[in-house]
Amino acid sequence: MPRFSAHLGYLFKERPLIDRIDAAAAAGFTAIEGRFPDGVSAADYKRAVDRNNLKVLGINTPQGGDTEFGLGALPGRQDEWRAGFAQTLDYVETVGGLAIHCLAGKAAPEQRREAEAVFVENLKRAADEAAARDIKLYIEPICGRGIPGYFLVELEHAADIVAKVGSDNVFIQYDLFHMQIVGGDLIERFKKYQPLIAHVQCSQVPVRHEPNEDGEINYPYVFAELDRLGYAHWIGCEYIPSTPRTEDSFGWLRRYGVVPRN
Template identity: 40%
Template sequence: MPRFAANLSMLFTEVPFLDRFERAARTGFEAVEFLFPYDFAAEDICARIDKHQLQIVLHNLPAGDWAAGERGIACDPARVVEFRAGVAQAITYAQALGVPQLNCLAGKAPAGVDAAVLRSTLVENLRFAATELRAAGLRLLIEPINPFDIPGFYLTRTDQALDILDEVDASNAFVQYDIYHAQRTEGEIAATLQKHLERIGHVQLADNPGRNEPGTGEINYRYLFAHLDRIGYDGWVGCEYRPARTTEIGLGWRTALTA
C-alpha cells in the first residue's frame, strides 16, 4: 500500500498551521508536506514534528508573492537574483527540518517575454538550484500544473518537464507527478507513471473534478494505488486535495481504496 503524507496547506486548514501537525498525527499520518515553511521559525516546526513523531517529505522553494497570485518565479528573467536567494533560504530550512527534497514551481510566464528566454531562464535557474541542492544532499523536483487551475503557468505537461530536465542534466532533479494535474492536462496516468517511474521523485493526489479526496470523482484510485505497488514506487504520496467536507470525515478513502 502506498505511504500517504498529509499536505498541511490543504488539509486541517480550519486550525492554525502549527496545530495541523498534531491533527495529522492523530488521524494516522506519519509524514506531512506543505507549500512553504518561511513564515515560521524552523525550530518551531521542528518542535511539532518531534513531538508528534512526523517527518516532512517535501516543501517548495520560495515562489514569489503567493498572496498576490504569483505561483513561482523560476521562468522569469527579471527575478533571477531573487530566485537564487530563495534557493539558499530553502536549503537552510530543509536542512533544519530534515526535508529530503524541494519542489520548484516554474511560475506563470511573464507577459511579453520571448518563449526561448523563458525556457533558458528556467533551465539555468534549475541548473543552479540542482547544483546547490546536490551539495546539500537534496533532490530537486519540478511540477507540471494544469492550465485550468493556474492559467498561464509555464510548465503544464510531463513530457515538457522531462524535456527540460534533459537539458538541465542534473542527477538529483526529478518530476513531481501530481495525478490531479496530469488528469486534467493529459490523462494516461498509469502508463505515464510506469514509463517514467525512474524520473518521478514524488507523487501527489486529488480527485477530479473538484480536487477533493480520492473516491469523489472520475479517477480510479483503487486501481492506481495497486498500480503504484506493482511498478515499485516506494516514495510518499502527498495528499494535496481539498476535503469535500472536513479532512477527518473524508479520510475513509485510505482504507476503502487500498484494501
C-alpha cells in the same frame, strides 16, 4: 501498500500551521509536505515534527507576489529566485526535509523560450547546492485550470527540462490531478517516465476533493497499479476536503492503514 503523506497547504486548513502538524500525526500520517511555511520559524516547525515523529518530504520554494506562483522560470527575477531558494534550502535542511519543489511561476507566451533558459540555468545551480546537503529537487507540471499561465504544464516538457538540466538530483513530481487534466493515460505515462518520478500527489477530478471513487479517476486501481509497478516513494494527499473538518474526509484512507493514533 502505498504510503500517504499530508499536504499541509490543503489539509487541516481550519487550524494554524503548527496545529496542522499535530493534527496530521494524530490522524495517522507519518509524513508531511507543503508550501513554504511563511511566518513559522524552522525551529518551531522542527519541534512540532520531532514531537510527532514525522518525516518532512518536501517544501515548496516561495510563491513570490500575491498573484505569482514561483520565480524559477521568470526572466529578470533570477536574484529573487536565488534568495528564495537559499532560504528554502536552509529551512528544509534545518527541519530534516528530503526535497524542495521548485515553483516555476507564470510566463507570458512571448516569454516562454527565455523562461525555459532561465529555469534550466536556475535549476542547474540549485541542483548542485541541494545535492551538497543531500536534498532533492522536484519540478511539477501544473495544468492551466489549477494555475492559469503556469510555465510548466506538460509532463513531456518537464522530462525535457530535467534532461536539459543534466543533473541526477532533479526529479518530477507527478500530480495525478494535473496529469489527468493534461493528457490522461495516467498509468502508461507514469510507466514511461517512472525513472524520473520521485513523488506522486493525488486528488479527485474535476473537483479536487479526496481521491475516492466519486470522480473521473479510479483511484483504487491507480494506487494498486503504482504498487504493482514498484513505486516505492510517497503519495501526497494534496486535495481540498469535501467536509468542513478535514478528518471527516479520511474514510478512503482507512483501507491503506492510515488510522488515528490512540
